[in-house]
Amino acid sequence: AEVKKIAVISGDGIGPEVIAEAEKVLKKTEEVFGYRFETEHGLFGGIAIDQKGTPLPQDTLDMCKNADAVLLGAVGGPQWDNNPKELRPETGLLGIRKALGLFSNIRPAVIFDCLKDASTLKPEVLEGTDLIVVRELTGGIYFGEKFRRDGDNGQEAVDTCVYNVQEIERIARQAFEIARTRSKKLASVDKANVLETSRLWRETVIRISADYPDVELEHVLVDNCAMQLLRRPSSFDVIVTENMFGDILSDEAAMLTGSIGMLSSASLGEGAFGLYEPVHGSAPDIAGQGAANPIATILSVALMFRLTFGYHDAAEAIERAVKEVLDAGHRTGDIAVDKSTAIGTTAMGDLIVDAI
């Protein structure tokens, strides 16, 4: 098989620990399926700030640009929280998204049967929940002009939310395409009763929908969506929304599954290139203890196989292995009901590797 180049960014906190397990999984799929991967490692986030004085060093960015896909652990931690903006891990995250043109963040929120009880929602409400939030990732208030100025009532701060038609079109098309492969239902979330960007959003989504007559489109206001996710999570399938709303709603959706240590995400641009990472953060409180759950990162590899490489057999093998290990009752601390029986990061990784 052709050699695929994967840029690996461990990052901060539990990042290196969960990435190590994902790399074991990569190696195992080479053996079992004959695929070939070349991995390269780069500094990013807090560790890059400490060692290189910037969260996104140029050589890390170059490495990512030369790769077929990026696998990211997690970034951030309290020690960098009060740094000036250009020395914060988040700035690196926003920078890499923009520099790699990753305009779309895809976050599946699924229920793992054996973890149903971990949710704070009633099991009968959660039943059948399987949704994807498609979040616009390189536009909106995240990337608009920001500044301070003196006003009549003291200092003022300004953030600008901007969207153009082309940005909305490409994310809308992607969401419609994904909806087409699933149950053909798309919910577009905006605040069209207040925001001009939302009105342009809604008009554009409606125009694009003409090309997808087989997909049923509904428009949901963001405040209502925050409610409906709680009231009827299983009635959603694909949700598409702008950057800021997507940040909030995708976290809400992830939490209601109760399986946040298990969820993976993909950030995509034009073409097959993508950046894959777990939904959970760097968890500085348990970093270095070998206690982190590597499953979300391992499932990010499966997502990479599906969306970037088209290696569906290996993706399926990984997903099946995870299910098998969970069904056999193995749990890391975050998902164990009886904490005394919890296994560590490497033990979980080994079990999954063996099951592939």
Place this chain on the structure above:
Amino acid sequence: AEVKKIAVISGDGIGPEVIAEAEKVLKKTEEVFGYRFETEHGLFGGIAIDQKGTPLPQDTLDMCKNADAVLLGAVGGPQWDNNPKELRPETGLLGIRKALGLFSNIRPAVIFDCLKDASTLKPEVLEGTDLIVVRELTGGIYFGEKFRRDGDNGQEAVDTCVYNVQEIERIARQAFEIARTRSKKLASVDKANVLETSRLWRETVIRISADYPDVELEHVLVDNCAMQLLRRPSSFDVIVTENMFGDILSDEAAMLTGSIGMLSSASLGEGAFGLYEPVHGSAPDIAGQGAANPIATILSVALMFRLTFGYHDAAEAIERAVKEVLDAGHRTGDIAVDKSTAIGTTAMGDLIVDAI
């Protein structure tokens, strides 16, 4: 007793039906407690668009300005959704908030014991939840400049989010004051890792906190707050946040109580003046059927008595009456487990009036 002037705005959908019950409650408290109210009615929202060609007629605004408090039913409906901006009910809502200087929206999210099961959250998670969202209501992206322009990639839409120090100070002080009367815990929600307005928000809240050393302050990022509301709702007490985040989070908080037909809200400015309204909307689907739950509107009267008039005895009587009627098993359709036993809007209002 001094005559208090109350401007009453029924609005659209179920608005007139629930307001009628609240007015019966007003009358009853006059008889029982000797208070004196003068009510005046004005057109607002969709009905004002239809009859006067504008959602906020000048005489309605004048009536509100001359009153000691405003009682609002609900506005909006599908028939006005596609109108141009200046002919939409929401425009009236934003206009009245701004014109009356109502910079603070206070939404208590409490659990009614007898309705615990109505929530989609597990009862043990919900146990003890009693929080208030204090939302900034006249600033931020709602009121900043909005426009379209031609850009390199087609038409662009722009919304501007602006906050000045004084706007943040006054809402922060109000939240600290409220926290002081409760369990002395305040969560300030922002997105300081991305937004300049959030950084000014956080700096200002920290500065104001020096005047409230008895209140414990925590900062929560908005995405994390959307998650934590689900994971540990009972650990929140007072939450303060900017306009857009408050719109989303207060709806999420309301929904997790399972009691959305029961929740009231207050919008306050400087001084005692306030606008009171149920959290629920105009429910066009059940309008005119006498099926709406009037309790949220009736409890809005109690909130008005507490916050604007200082009539704590009458407020308590109303709240006690509502509890008594619910404890006796009476339910409107929205909160009835067995729908066949549900009573109507006026029957519920009568029972509460009798219990006062």
